[in-house]
Amino acid sequence: GLGDVMLSLGFISLPFAIVKWSMECFEGFFSLLWTLLAFAIMSAMTTLVLLFRVLTSSIFIFVFALPSIFVYARSIKIEGGKGLSDSVQARLKEDSRAITTQDSGPALSLSLFTLNPARWANNLKEGVIFACGYVIALALSLRKGGSMVVSADNTEVDVGVNRDSQEARSDDNESVDSENESQESREGSQAGYYKKEAIGKITSGDKLDVIEQELSELLEAVRQRKKSLADSNDNICDICMELPKTHAYVPCGHKYCQDCIEIFTDKCPKCRASIETHIRLFD
Structure with missing residues (x-):
């Protein structure tokens, strides 16, 4: 300064x-x-x-x-x-x-590759229909109280058995198992076949319209199989197409097997009527 x-x-x-x-x-x-x-x-x-x-x-x-x-x-x-x-x-x-x-269309979810009875039950309540192989394989696994995991490489179906639940219900299902043993083996082979076919179509990289067409054919096969089983034996459960009808809803009166009855507790899957309770059927 x-x-x-x-x-x-x-x-x-x-x-x-x-x-x-x-x-x-x-x-x-x-x-x-x-x-x-x-x-x-x-x-x-x-x-x-x-x-x-x-x-x-x-x-x-x-x-x-x-x-x-x-x-x-x-x-x-x-x-x-x-x-x-x-x-x-x-x-x-x-x-x-x-x-x-x-993008040619919406992304195809691969969440179908891992399933269990609870997940299957929730999807059925929402009105989702799987391909024929999934319905058969999941029904078989539910009957034994297990879970099914479908691998993404189209090579394996792992059906785990819940031994506790199986032993708890062994008395009720002993006669059913003996009557349906041959049918179970046939359906098991069909489950593997339909599973590989369904996943192969989904993971092959085909365009969306081709996939939709193949899925439509598989769903039609499901409907035809349910119809044929219903015509051949009216006592077979309409949902799993494996077990006999042992319980009925009140008040609508529609009959299903015990496993499927326990899945749907709010509304009847056939008439959508409200369910108050269900009862055991005796011959």
Whole structure:
């Protein structure tokens, strides 16, 4: 500032004053010696003052100026990153819309590959109809109190047996098992066949219309099989097409097997009437 300038001028003019005073007081060699000593002292003082000013200026820059610069630079970087993020998100949205537009149809869910009796029961309540292989295999697994897992590689059907529930119901189902043993073996082979055929169509990469056509044919096979079984034996359960009708809903009176009766507890699957209770049928 102005004070620093005045101080510097004072230090510069002071040696001249000392030289003039020494020349008046001393003569000869002593006058020259005092003059040189005065110049050395004042030069050192001037240098120290300049160094002090440089040091204070540097401290000011590091303490006040640099943090402000860093904050400003960081704000610019954040704004730039935010702008880049917005542009990337916009690009991703455009790509997503483009993919959706180019898609030939809705994505086909592969959740059908892992099933269990509870899941099957919920789907039946919602009115979902599986392909023939799934209906048969799941009915067989339900009758034994187990679960079915269909592998995605079309090679395996794992039907686990709940031994506790099987033993608990072994007395009631002993006669049924003996009567339907041969039919169970036939249906087991058919379950594997229809399972492989259904999954093979789904995972083959065919177009949606071809898949829909194949599924329609499989569903028609389900209807025809249910109709043929109903015509051949009126005592077979209309839902699982395996077990005999042992229970009936109240008040509608429609008859089903014990396993299927326990699945549908709210409304009758045939007439959709509200269910109050169910009763056991005796010959």
